[in-house]
Amino acid sequence: MPRVFNFSPGPATLPEAVLRQAADEMMDWHGSGMSVMEMSHRGKEFIAIHAEAEATLRELMGIPSGYKVLFMQGGAIGENAIVPMNLIGTNGKADYVVTGDWSKKSAKEAKTYGTVNIAANGEPSKFTAIPKQSEWKLDPAASYVHICSNETIGGVEFHWTPDTGSVPLVADMSSNILSRPIDVGKYGLIYAGAQKNMGPSGVTVVIVRDDLLGHALPVTPSAFNYQTQAEADSMYNTPPTYSIYIAGLVYKHVKANGGLAAMEEHNQAKARVLYDYLDASSFYSNPVAKEDRSLMNVPFKLKDDSLDEAFLKGAQAKGMIQLKGHRSVGGMRASIYNAMSMEGVKALVAYMQEFEKQHA
């Protein structure tokens, strides 16, 4: 079957060239006589794969030398506990900015490990807008301030970087990392599950400023202690080797395609096609404040939700899948990460137009 247009929020579509290379190298990586999956993580082959993945990520994101890059396990939901376990110990309290279901979940889990202050909460707007920083009630003595830079369910995204002064800014970037250039130096810690813009699920990237290491609570499992992993170059336990290899291929692919500036242009262009159509239509709607709209996840509703099933069925018949919205929001959602092509977005809009014509 030809490749579908996969609008899944994650795990998500990957660059075809990366998959092809992985298939080609499956039986024998670079003349080693082994699959990457079979390599000892202590062997020279995998050490080279790991080092190249990290170096390419550092180059793409411009990660300064005072930051460690860790490849860990447990995903962003794991990090909901791992972050406070490692960081909240300095002052015992942290600020959380709640902009959607994901940051809400992060804040809830953190309460197990210290005092959580909800510095701002977008829930009154039903998470359709990101509270302005002027409304945030930050605690200058907090161990850190946590944000989720892109909410996959509500479809809001930070298009600006909060200023938290000397309090470290921590961001869950699972769903928009590598989608545009950012200034890593403005963050204390960035974490991201790989399964949207970086590769397969099962590997979590953690970018952490050196001074934030070494404050873990005693209950922190060794495998999830940032300092322990930093000292062991992410090999305190056996890392998810194959997932790191694929992430490394994705990094190289992004670099070969112009890096993060090119990704930003590509993502803006795709999102514009979709939002412009939604705004011009009275059949479809997106509830998010224009300045906070996500370039990665575009939720939208049909005028009449009794047409939802027919819409999804028609899309599937045209090879467009995973468009159903999250159950907490309903309607539709198109996730259009880096690896989604403009062709895919245009095909979706063409189908939406056709469907509108038939049912308006």
Next chain:
Amino acid sequence: MPRVFNFSPGPATLPEAVLRQAADEMMDWHGSGMSVMEMSHRGKEFIAIHAEAEATLRELMGIPSGYKVLFMQGGAIGENAIVPMNLIGTNGKADYVVTGDWSKKSAKEAKTYGTVNIAANGEPSKFTAIPKQSEWKLDPAASYVHICSNETIGGVEFHWTPDTGSVPLVADMSSNILSRPIDVGKYGLIYAGAQKNMGPSGVTVVIVRDDLLGHALPVTPSAFNYQTQAEADSMYNTPPTYSIYIAGLVYKHVKANGGLAAMEEHNQAKARVLYDYLDASSFYSNPVAKEDRSLMNVPFKLKDDSLDEAFLKGAQAKGMIQLKGHRSVGGMRASIYNAMSMEGVKALVAYMQEFEKQHA
């Protein structure tokens, strides 16, 4: 390059047929138009892959219905904390049987979460024998008794199942799961990182008896709470989807090749070839008590360790890799898991004979 004979302790060699199928299906799984890596874990395709992996594992191991099978992240070192976090809460104390570096590490980490009683310790024998159960000092009020069923570094293996009465037996089976039939009903909990006998690193299988769920300490991260994961069918967080897919292919491969009884026969035959030669030789030696020798990891030393480098170099030249022993033991180690062929073991012994002839 032709496939090497890969004696790595893990990640380790995988069945060639599994790798070939993975390569063939990389671009398009069963006409879905997607790679398995790209599938939403909530989509019908991955749900089917996940269900089949679990069903095949249940069939292979004869897992009774009163047990949950979880696919988690963090590996066995992660479980060193996750097990006590989930289980020690019932009585606040646990028995650990220390038979090598891995169980020693498990016992050390558990101390963070409760009182640890070292019920038996093989360290006085330099971990060359498993203490007889008659010597164990078990606490009848312990929350559980922990063993490591096979120690990859020292090369000792339990060839019998401890009787712990009504106290649940917990086993780290990372390095010998699926190598022979076992009676799951004798265990309260079994865990295993996949990267020896089951697939790529990055997925941990946990088999847990239903009555052991629901006792997690409050500090347990949600993503690592067995009950939370059991209720969500291992999808409380995004599971390591591709690793589960490969593990499922390995399960089917083991089943197609006769199941665990056939694996046991195959593993005994391979180990016999190697141990028989070691015992007959005065040039090589293995220090482990015969009744406790591992069928999976065979450490051995050359009479003169100044020959180690030459031995490894010669092996590499013949396509036999990862034979260097663990740094804490020195010498050599041949890991001969399910996927290592008799041909590979015979090639190793032939090389050892040749090397002995040249250097004796």
